[in-house]
Amino acid sequence: MLSARNLFQEILDEDESFRLLCSIAASGESQGGWENGRIATLVPQSQRALAPKITRHGADEDKHGRIFHTLLKKRGLQPVEVPRETDYTMLLEKHGIGLAHERLGRQEPLSEHDIITYLAHSRVTEQRASEQMTLLRKHFADHPDLGRAVRMISNDEDNHLAYCHEELLRLARVGHGRTIQRVLRECALAEIRVYRDVSLAVMDRMGRILGWPRAKAAVLAAGIHGIYVYERLLGWRRMVSLRLPERRDALGGPAAQAAESA
Numbered sequence: 001m002l003s004a005r006n007l008f009q010e011i012l013d014e015d016e017s018f019r020l021l022c023s024i025a026a027s028g029e030s031q032g033g034w035e036n037g038r039i040a041t042l043v044p045q046s047q048r049a050l051a052p053k054i055t056r057h058g059a060d061e062d063k064h065g066r067i068f069h070t071l072l073k074k075r076g077l078q079p080v081e082v083p084r085e086t087d088y089t090m091l092l093e094k095h096g097i098g099l100a101h102e103r104l105g106r107q108e109p110l111s112e113h114d115i116i117t118y119l120a121h122s123r124v125t126e127q128r129a130s131e132q133m134t135l136l137r138k139h140f141a142d143h144p145d146l147g148r149a150v151r152m153i154s155n156d157e158d159n160h161l162a163y164c165h166e167e168l169l170r171l172a173r174v175g176h177g178r179t180i181q182r183v184l185r186e187c188a189l190a191e192i193r194v195y196r197d198v199s200l201a202v203m204d205r206m207g208r209i210l211g212w213p214r215a216k217a218a219v220l221a222a223g224i225h226g227i228y229v230y231e232r233l234l235g236w237r238r239m240v241s242l243r244l245p246e247r248r249d250a251l252g253g254p255a256a257q258a259a260e261s262a
Contacts (some may be wrong), residue, residue: 002219005139010210013147017209023079024086026068033062038104039118043134047115053163053251057122060156067149074145083144085201088194094133095190097121116168116176120183123164124191130157135195162245169242181240188239189232196228 011017036058043051072079084090093100098121099114110118133154140146172180200221207217227235 001052001053002216008136008139011206014210015075017206018075019029019072019080020209022068022072026065026079027082027087028089029061029065029068033058035080035099035101035104036061039099039110039148042104042108042110044109045116046112050115050167053167057163058249060160060239063126064153064156065243067153071146071149078226083201083205084247086198086205088142088198091153091194091198092121092125092191097187097192099192106249112176113179116179117183119164119168119171120180121187122160122169123184124163126157126161127239128191128195130154130161130175133157159247162247162250165242165245166250169244171244184240188236192231192236196224
């Protein structure tokens with residue numbers, strides 16, 4: 001039976017597919033850690049109160065990268081180079097979503113609009129991350145090797161999503177509402193295209209590693225295209241709505257505590 005649990009289990013059970021999956025995840029998290037670190041350094045004076053939360057966000061992302069590397073090490077595996085077509089973070093940047101690495105590499109302070117762009121980009125991508133980790137937690141929360149990592153990362157992603165909601169609502173209340181909605185919509189529509197393309201690329205690579213028959217690969221590809229159609233028509237709206245989160249001040253703790261929990 002072709003189910004999400006069976007698919008993940010098949011990928012986890014084979015060293016090369018597990019190696020690729022963890023390498024892709026670790027790379028994305030590490031990039032996120034660097035980006036948040038630079039944004040925290042360049043926050044404009046008007047938004048300096050955000051800097052500790054952005055730093056905490058980056059520390060969490062760095063922690064996740066270390067977790068995936070630790071999972072590889074436990075299996076005696078080394079990370080592999082991430083194929084370009086599976087690099088979610090860099091493909092989003094290529095499509096003009098978020099703050100470009102070239103911009104973050106300069107020493108110029110960011111603007112308030114840059115902070116809105118960062119938070120909107122994060123709100124959309126953290127929605128995806130939270131949903132993915134919720135799915136993994138559903139099936140693997142009690143897994144002897146992965147369970148603790150899955151639960152920890154899932155909790156962090158939920159915190160990140162709550163933080164984005166809260167900060168965007170704060171900025172909306174001071175007059176940035178229309179800009180926030182416009183940027184959120186642009187980010188969401190671009191993200192669902194990139195997610196489709198990356199999903200297809202990852203499944204193609206996994207299929208070759210695991211020797212999937214053409215029929216199985218075709219069914220999976222059709223499923224990915226089907227999700228894209230739904231998200232393009234309706235699903236993107238869940239990525240742009242804003243509501244006061246149950247978790248208030250979710251990233252209010254010091255970054256050092258996040259790093260120590262790895």
